[in-house]
């Protein structure tokens with residue numbers, strides 16, 4: 001693929017897979033994923049068995065969480081803190097997924113607080129942004145996504161920004177089988193890179209990885225990754241099957 005930046009394929013398993021199924025997946029892909037020098041292969045699983053997965057992960061696949069609270073501790077029943085995630089050994093955490101924004105009160109403000117907390121605890125945040133169908137149809141995608149990015153990066157400095165990954169996931173493309181065309185995804189991701197350039201300058205903007213997410217599968221992955229600004233994918237459904245996941249990571253390797 002010959003990308004400027006090291007590609008990332010992050011599976012987001014959402015609320016799927018039992019512990020046994022998750023472990024079987026890791027056993028199946030451990031020896032098969034390409035070298036980490038070529039592609040960063042990640043799966044984001046349920047908190048309950050993160051530690052078990054980390055213990056069994058091979059050197060070329062890494063584990064992430066799907067959410068966390070921004071506070072280190074407190075009276076937040078049912079939540080997981082960054083300190084707790086740290087003890088599992090995960091290296092990544094998804095922040096601000098549209099499902100959390102829509103169903104669990106995630107806001108641009110909490111996304112920013114969580115991004116700060118992740119960086120503080122040396123977790124790589126995968127910060128999700130993306131517009132609804134109404135916004136796309138109204139023609140205001142660029143402004144809305146820009147606003148999400150600016151708010152997510154409030155008071156995050158240049159060095160910290162380098163440690164983040166952005167995932168552009170148009171809500172209308174998630175789990176619908178309706179992928180953004182490579183050109184649509186590239187256009188919005190190029191706009192996001194422009195926002196990062198305004199915030200941090202070209203050198204940082206050119207290094208931050210920006211992924212596309214929304215109905216990525218083994219058939220459309222090549223055309224999406226062929227786009228100049230798309231550095232990988234955040235993948236739901238197509239990351240659940242080991243063979244499908246391996247096809248995606250192999251497609252992304254440099």
Ligand SMILES: O=C(CO)COP(=O)(O)O
Pocket residue numbers: 012097169173174175176177213214215216234235236237238
């Ligand atoms: O939400 C997603 C990844 O975070 C995308 O899900 P699908 O790949 O199932 O559309």
